[in-house]
Amino acid sequence: MAYAGMLREKPVITGVGCTKFGSVLATPEIKGLTFYELACQAAFEAMNDAGIDPKDIDAFYIGSMVSHTSHLYSHHTQMADWLGLHLKPGIHFATACSTTNTGVGLAAMGVASGKFRNVLVIGAEILSSEATDDPTKRKPLDPTTLWYWTDFGVDQAYAYHHSYDIATAYGGLPTLGYAKKYGIPMDKMDEVMYAIHKTIRTHSAKNPKAFIETTLEEEAKKAGFKDPFEFWKSRKNPFLAWPTRVKSALNTVDGASAYIISSESEAKKFCKKELIKIEGFHWSSSNYPWYGKDPTDWAIDKTSFETAMKMAGITGDDIDYLSVHDCMQIYHLIESEICGYFKKGEAWKAVLEGRTLYTGDKPMNTSGGRHGKGHAFAASAGAEIYEAVKQMRGEAKGRQIKDIPEVAVVHNHGYGMHSAVTVLKR
Amino acid sequence: MMPESIVVNFYKSLAKGKIYGSRCKKCGHFTFPPKAGCEACGAHNMEMKQISGDGMLHFFSSGNLPPMKFAKYHPYAYGVVELKEGPFFFTQIEGVDVKSVEAIEEQNKKLPMPVKAKVKKMAGMNIVIFKLVK
Numbered sequence: 001m002a003y004a005g006m007l008r009e010k011p012v013i014t015g016v017g018c019t020k021f022g023s024v025l026a027t028p029e030i031k032g033l034t035f036y037e038l039a040c041q042a043a044f045e046a047m048n049d050a051g052i053d054p055k056d057i058d059a060f061y062i063g064s065m066v067s068h069t070s071h072l073y074s075h076h077t078q079m080a081d082w083l084g085l086h087l088k089p090g091i092h093f094a095t096a097c098s099t100t101n102t103g104v105g106l107a108a109m110g111v112a113s114g115k116f117r118n119v120l121v122i123g124a125e126i127l128s129s130e131a132t133d134d135p136t137k138r139k140p141l142d143p144t145t146l147w148y149w150t151d152f153g154v155d156q157a158y159a160y161h162h163s164y165d166i167a168t169a170y171g172g173l174p175t176l177g178y179a180k181k182y183g184i185p186m187d188k189m190d191e192v193m194y195a196i197h198k199t200i201r202t203h204s205a206k207n208p209k210a211f212i213e214t215t216l217e218e219e220a221k222k223a224g225f226k227d228p229f230e231f232w233k234s235r236k237n238p239f240l241a242w243p244t245r246v247k248s249a250l251n252t253v254d255g256a257s258a259y260i261i262s263s264e265s266e267a268k269k270f271c272k273k274e275l276i277k278i279e280g281f282h283w284s285s286s287n288y289p290w291y292g293k294d295p296t297d298w299a300i301d302k303t304s305f306e307t308a309m310k311m312a313g314i315t316g317d318d319i320d321y322l323s324v325h326d327c328m329q330i331y332h333l334i335e336s337e338i339c340g341y342f343k344k345g346e347a348w349k350a351v352l353e354g355r356t357l358y359t360g361d362k363p364m365n366t367s368g369g370r371h372g373k374g375h376a377f378a379a380s381a382g383a384e385i386y387e388a389v390k391q392m393r394g395e396a397k398g399r400q401i402k403d404i405p406e407v408a409v410v411h412n413h414g415y416g417m418h419s420a421v422t423v424l425k426r
Numbered sequence: 427m428m429p430e431s432i433v434v435n436f437y438k439s440l441a442k443g444k445i446y447g448s449r450c451k452k453c454g455h456f457t458f459p460p461k462a463g464c465e466a467c468g469a470h471n472m473e474m475k476q477i478s479g480d481g482m483l484h485f486f487s488s489g490n491l492p493p494m495k496f497a498k499y500h501p502y503a504y505g506v507v508e509l510k511e512g513p514f515f516f517t518q519i520e521g522v523d524v525k526s527v528e529a530i531e532e533q534n535k536k537l538p539m540p541v542k543a544k545v546k547k548m549a550g551m552n553i554v555i556f557k558l559v560k
Contacts, residue, residue, distance in 0.1 A: 145494075164496070
């Protein structure tokens with residue numbers, strides 16, 4: 001067990017913001033926006049949500065992963081005036097795709113130390129396109145180049161040059177390993193993966209800020225399939241790396257997310273919303289590979305879950321809402337069992353029974369996850385913090401969990417590998 | 427005196443058919459490929475040591491999103507190898523069939539199976555791959 005330090009006081013989340021996830025080249029709500037404006041859209045929503053006067057924000061931390069597409073370094077200097085936070089302490093920080101989960105803990109420590117009263121955390125990412133020498137024009141980006149740049153996040157001394165195969169390592173082998181460990185026949189495992197996908201698509205179709213706005217059933221019908229499972233198994237959904245199909249993986253998108261962390265005493269001065277307490281957090285880092293003989297036994301996530309949950313004084317039984325990093329949807333099963341939301345070997349059955357739907361007794365990833373909501377790397381985790389806060393305040397509208405969650409746990413992976421876990425309580 | 431690069435020496439040694447890992451002089455933990463620090467105890471006192479080349483293949487599959495530099499080799503088998511010395515290493519596997527998902531599924535049922543390390547020139551570099559021991 002890692003050292004589980006405690007904060008002297010528990011900061012709160014006072015405001016959240018998130019853009020529509022999609023493409024700045026095509027999605028109407030964000031079309032034509034620059035990196036600056038995308039980040040401002042999320043940040044201003046968070047400030048308005050909190051009801052905070054920008055002059056009371058004492059610091060801002062901005063995260064972004066792929067500098068090749070944002071075409072920025074020093075995001076904090078370039079964004080200070082855009083955000084109305086001129087001369088405030090700003091930093092750029094990143095833990096890849098877990099960036100805006102890590103940001104909760106970083107900001108909480110800044111507040112709990114007494115140095116800052118209120119900290120704004122922002123994540124922004126543009127992956128659809130690359131910048132040109134003209135700031136009004138962006139060039140569409142092909143996936144091979146995007147992944148070439150993204151893979152700078154994985155061991156470049158050895159692993160990448162030894163035939164690195166992301167789809168097999170991240171999706172195929174963990175799925176195969178889970179099926180083998182629990183004796184699930186591979187055709188049944190395909191049904192399980194279909195059930196996970198159907199769930200996240202039900203959620204994304206009800207999330208106006210999600211990239212994918214249709215259910216799987218609607219997509220199948222449009223493609224001429226009466227049975228959505230036949231569509232799932234068809235050539236329209238080939239294997240990315242057997243037994244993982246394309247629809248079990250992420251969709252890269254553009255987007256931004258933001259939230260404000262405040263001390264509880266300060267929050268009460270301006271925030272009219274229910275305050276969401278930061279009860280625990282922890283991070284764990286590992287080089288690649290992060291597993292061995294058992295592709296579902298992940299020490300990195302055991303460490304971050306156990307330590308964050310110890311800090312919060314909770315067990316898996318106390319979690320009312322769980323969000324896991326699902327760049328590959330098999331992680332719904334692996335992570336929910338690591339943290340004790342489900343017993344070992346039980347998550348796949350729960351998924352088939354619909355228990356992880358927003359209407360179920362064990363809801364997960366109601367945003368639509370990294371496929372449905374979309375994966376805007378450094379902004380992705382912040383979108384899940386946004387979702388958890390909305391659920392805990394009872395503001396999630398069409399996808400609202402009926403028994404409003406008291407305790408929510410948000411987990412994210414950062415490429416190469418980083419694990420971040422945040423425990424929230426209302 | 428020029429500093430010695432662990433990474434440069436690793437790849438240079440491959441050209442001579444020698445595959446090095448690193449062993450911690452303090453706790454004896456073996457790391458592969460070689461690094462400057464010990465992942466088990468944190469000590470910085472590592473010695474370069476050749477691996478036996480013996481290993482066990484636990485899982486493999488084949489992805490359709492190969493990096494740019496390996497695209498011309500697609501499809502290829504990529505798997506989890508447990509070295510006799512202890513570390514796990516992910517690399518290309520020779521001697522298995524990845525032409526169909528049925529073939530991949532059938533062969534995975536027979537794992538774990540022994541494999542042997544081999545140096546192979548791929549994408550302009552010498553790298554370590556493992557070959558199924560028949």
